[in-house]
Amino acid sequence: xxxxxxxxxxxxxxxxxxxxxxxxxxxxxxxxxxxxxxxxxxxxxxxxxxxxxxxxxxxxxxxxxxxxxxxxxxxxxxxxxxxxxxxxxxxxxxxxxxxxxxxxxxxxxxxxxxxxxxxxxxxxxxxxxxxxxxxxxxxxxxxxxxxxxxxxxxxxxxxxxxxxxxxxxxxxxxxxxxxxxxxxxxxxxxxxxxxxxxxxxxxxxxxxxxxxxxxxxxxxxxxxxxxxxxxxxxxxxxxxxxxxxxxxxxxxxxxxxxxxxxxxxxxxx
Numbered sequence: 463x464x465x466x467x468x469x470x471x472x473x474x475x476x477x478x479x480x481x482x483x484x485x486x487x488x489x490x491x492x493x494x495x496x497x498x499x500x501x502x503x504x505x506x507x508x509x510x511x512x513x514x515x516x517x518x519x520x521x522x523x524x525x526x527x528x529x530x531x532x533x534x535x536x537x538x539x540x541x542x543x544x545x546x547x548x549x550x551x552x553x554x555x556x557x558x559x560x561x562x563x564x565x566x567x568x569x570x571x572x573x574x575x576x577x578x579x580x581x582x583x584x585x586x587x588x589x590x591x592x593x594x595x596x597x598x599x600x601x602x603x604x605x606x607x608x609x610x611x612x613x614x615x616x617x618x619x620x621x622x623x624x625x626x627x628x629x630x631x632x633x634x635x636x637x638x639x640x641x642x643x644x645x646x647x648x649x650x651x652x653x654x655x656x657x658x659x660x661x662x663x664x665x666x667x668x669x670x671x672x673x674x675x676x677x678x679x680x681x682x683x684x685x686x687x688x689x690x691x692x693x694x695x696x697x698x699x700x701x702x703x704x705x706x707x708x709x710x711x712x713x714x715x716x717x718x719x720x721x722x723x724x725x726x727x728x729x730x731x
Contacts, residue, residue: 463493464492464493464496464505468505469489469492469496472495472506472509473487473492475506475510479514481517481518481728482513482517482726483727485723485724485725487720487721488720490720491720491721492509492513495509495512495513495516496509497635498512498598512633512635515632516634516724517724517725518629518633520633520721520724521724521726522728523728524728525726525728526626526629527581527630529578530585530626531585532582533714534579536710536711540575540580541579543571543574544569544580544583545706545707546707547566547703548569548699548700548703548706549565549566549569549583550563550565550566551703552705552706553688553696554687554696555596555600556683558600558601559599559600560596560600560601560602560639561594561602562603562604562687563587563602563603564604564606564607565604565605565606566609567606567607567611568608568611570615572614573614577618577623581623581626584627585630586710587710588631588634590709590717592636592717593717597636597637598635598636600637600639601636601637601638602637602638603640604640604641605683606643607692608643608646609645611647612649613649616649616653619653621656621659624660625659628660628661632665638665638668640668640682641665641669642670643669643670644672644673644679644692645674646671646672646673646674677693679693680693680694689702
């Protein structure tokens with residue numbers, strides 16, 4: 463937990479920064495940046511760095527990805543399609559209490575959902591995930607299934623978009639425990655080479671590439687929460703998709719509103 467003194471210090475520091483002047487975030491949001499600091503970090507120093515990075519990627523039009531945080535309505539066609547197919551589902555929690563989330567990359571249809579809207583949806587999901595205290599204490603485990611990921615998907619990834627995505631994922635106030643790539647292929651290999659260009663050393667060390675080995679996958683994610691498609695005994699994936707839809711529709715408006723006071727003054731240095 464973050465103390466009142468630490469939160470006050472972080473707020474005071476933000477007010478002293480030219481790029482962050484005007485920042486207006488509730489204490490519970492500032493606390494998240496303190497809570498994700500590891501034991502060997504100076505909590506305040508680590509929180510300052512992450513908060514500054516988060517504000518830059520979320521609010522800067524020239525140095526970040528502000529347009530990816532201009533969320534469409536949850537009822538819009540692109541978001542409803544991604545919700546309906548179960549592009550993102552939460553599998554549950556691993557044996558250490560970390561939240562486990564599955565992204566199914568091949569289910570994105572770029573002819574119907576733009577890359578920008580897909581990226582916005584990913585950020586919407588992260589806003590909701592950040593509301594779960596487990597993502598800051600036990601951590602967050604991600605699994606990316608590349609079944610069906612083809613050249614028609616890869617052609618939408620540019621150096622700029624990959625850089626933005628990596629920066630966003632590393633700036634969110636969550637403790638990333640490890641990243642699992644499953645059903646990988648030659649097309650995945652091309653994307654992975656792009657991703658590695660912008661991954662920090664610490665994130666690279668968290669990556670596990672399982673190819674199509676369910677046994678390897680289950681060495682990182684317990685079978686009890688994996689759906690049958692992945693050799694597990696967890697809940698049906700359609701049921702998980704409906705649960706995630708309900709969670710997004712219920713929680714996103716209030717969670718996204720908590721970040722409305724994020725600013726980044728591009729003209730300042």
